[in-house]
Amino acid sequence: MKIDVSLPGGRARVSRIVIGEDVMERIAEEVGKALRGRSVFWVWDESVWSLWGKKAQSLGWPGLDEGHVIPFAASEPGKRLTAVEFIARRMINAGASRDSAIVAVGGGVTGDVAGFTASIYMRGIPHFQIPTTLLAQVDSSVGGKTGVDLPEGKNLLGTFHQPVQVWSDPRFLSTLPDEELRQGMAEVIKSAVIGDEVLWKFVENHSESIKKRDPEALLRIISASCLLKSRVVQADEKESGYRRVLNLGHTVGHALEKLTGYRLRHGDCVATGMMAAASLSMRLGMMQPGDVEKIRNVCEAWEMPVTIPRSIEPADIIAAIQADKKRIGDKLHFILPVHIGKVMEYTEIDNDEFLDVLEMMRGE
Numbered sequence: 106m107k108i109d110v111s112l113p114g115g116r117a118r119v120s121r122i123v124i125g126e127d128v129m130e131r132i133a134e135e136v137g138k139a140l141r142g143r144s145v146f147w148v149w150d151e152s153v154w155s156l157w158g159k160k161a162q163s164l165g166w167p168g169l170d171e172g173h174v175i176p177f178a179a180s181e182p183g184k185r186l187t188a189v190e191f192i193a194r195r196m197i198n199a200g201a202s203r204d205s206a207i208v209a210v211g212g213g214v215t216g217d218v219a220g221f222t223a224s225i226y227m228r229g230i231p232h233f234q235i236p237t238t239l240l241a242q243v244d245s246s247v248g249g250k251t252g253v254d255l256p257e258g259k260n261l262l263g264t265f266h267q268p269v270q271v272w273s274d275p276r277f278l279s280t281l282p283d284e285e286l287r288q289g290m291a292e293v294i295k296s297a298v299i300g301d302e303v304l305w306k307f308v309e310n311h312s313e314s315i316k317k318r319d320p321e322a323l324l325r326i327i328s329a330s331c332l333l334k335s336r337v338v339q340a341d342e343k344e345s346g347y348r349r350v351l352n353l354g355h356t357v358g359h360a361l362e363k364l365t366g367y368r369l370r371h372g373d374c375v376a377t378g379m380m381a382a383a384s385l386s387m388r389l390g391m392m393q394p395g396d397v398e399k400i401r402n403v404c405e406a407w408e409m410p411v412t413i414p415r416s417i418e419p420a421d422i423i424a425a426i427q428a429d430k431k432r433i434g435d436k437l438h439f440i441l442p443v444h445i446g447k448v449m450e451y452t453e454i455d456n457d458e459f460l461d462v463l464e465m466m467r468g469e
């Protein structure tokens with residue numbers, strides 16, 4: 106499947122996402138073509154390089170044997186400016202110029218860091234993404250956001266730099282740990298709740314084949330999620346409004362991540378955040394209890410947390426959200442589900458009501 110994300114600008118820009126079971130085999134030829142004579146530098150998550158590097162070499166991906174592979178120890182604590190400098194210096198020393206391009210192979214950390222480096226290397230060179238985690242295939246490789254963290258917070262430095270092409274092969278997920286698959290699934294479930302009832306039905310009925318990494322099932326969820334995200338991004342690339350629907354579950358989710366010192370994983374926090382948004386929506390009379398139950402059941406089938414840990418005070422969640430809002434200099438835009446496949450933006454949250462909902466969500 107091919108999805109072309111057309112973006113406005115001085116001249117039309119298109120970012121192409123190719124998803125398929127034969128993508129690995131097609132990369133040599135297609136990336137070769139798309140490079141149009143540029144020299145290529147590969148930024149690989151070093152774990153992915155050790156799992157998949159030989160396969161890529163055997164398939165003849167261009168430039169892998171010319172000292173143009175930059176293995177990078179991808180991890181959230183390592184998603185820093187020093188990583189950008191490390192990659193850029195390796196490139197300079199290997200002769201990269203303004204006529205080079207970067208291909209990122211790995212999860213969201215690798216894609217964000219490599220994309221950021223590409224956006225500022227000699228004032229910007231093209232980049233390509235080969236996402237290898239479910240989260241990267243359904244979320245971070247689409248939309249052109251790049252960046253690194255500061256000790257003060259995640260993704261505080263970054264750019265918009267659309268990849269020329271994204272190559273997603275579900276077979277990469279055969280080596281992905283279950284815990285990582287679950288983090289990506291939270292974003293798939295989110296996409297379905299935002300705007301795809303067909304995807305929702307599929308996820309409800311096929312969790313076992315997804316867990317077994319059945320390529321067909323993976324293709325379905327990756328394609329549908331990318332399609333949804335690309336439609337939203339096409340309508341609002343720089344998040345001036347509509348793109349915020351993608352933040353469903355993320356308002357409470359980010360607060361939970363911060364309050365647990367990032368011990369709770371992003372996808373898990375998004376699942377709890379989605380439950381909070383759904384519960385609030387039900388409280389406001391917008392969502393039917395049956396729909397809230399459906400979301401809970403799917404999250405539970407994936408062993409995602411649907412309650413707020415006892416150790417966290419609901420008032421602290423609200424305070425963390427307010428602090429975030431102040432930092433971003435914006436009002437609180439709460440994305441609430443109305444039914445599965447439809448969300449709306451809500452800006453007038455009553456703190457007491459919200460506190461009540463969070464209180465009722467506290468678990469053990």
Ligand SMILES: NC(=O)c1ccc[n+]([C@@H]2O[C@H](COP(=O)([O-])OP(=O)(O)OC[C@H]3O[C@@H](n4cnc5c(N)ncnc54)[C@H](O)[C@@H]3O)[C@@H](O)[C@H]2O)c1
Pocket residue numbers: 150152153156179180181184211212213214215217237238240241244245246247248249250251259260277278279280281282285288
């Ligand atoms: N740019 C965006 O729009 C956007 C959107 C969502 C998230 N993000 C960012 O994405 C990052 C999270 O991405 P992630 O969850 O992919 O994390 P990640 O890149 O850290 O990868 C998770 C783990 O999986 C391993 N891994 C990757 N591919 C593998 C494979 N095929 N087999 C075995 N192991 C593999 C990695 O080595 C790592 O340990 C965060 O930094 C987040 O801010 C960006």
Ligand SMILES: [Zn+2]
Pocket residue numbers: 292355371375
């Ligand atoms: Zn997310």
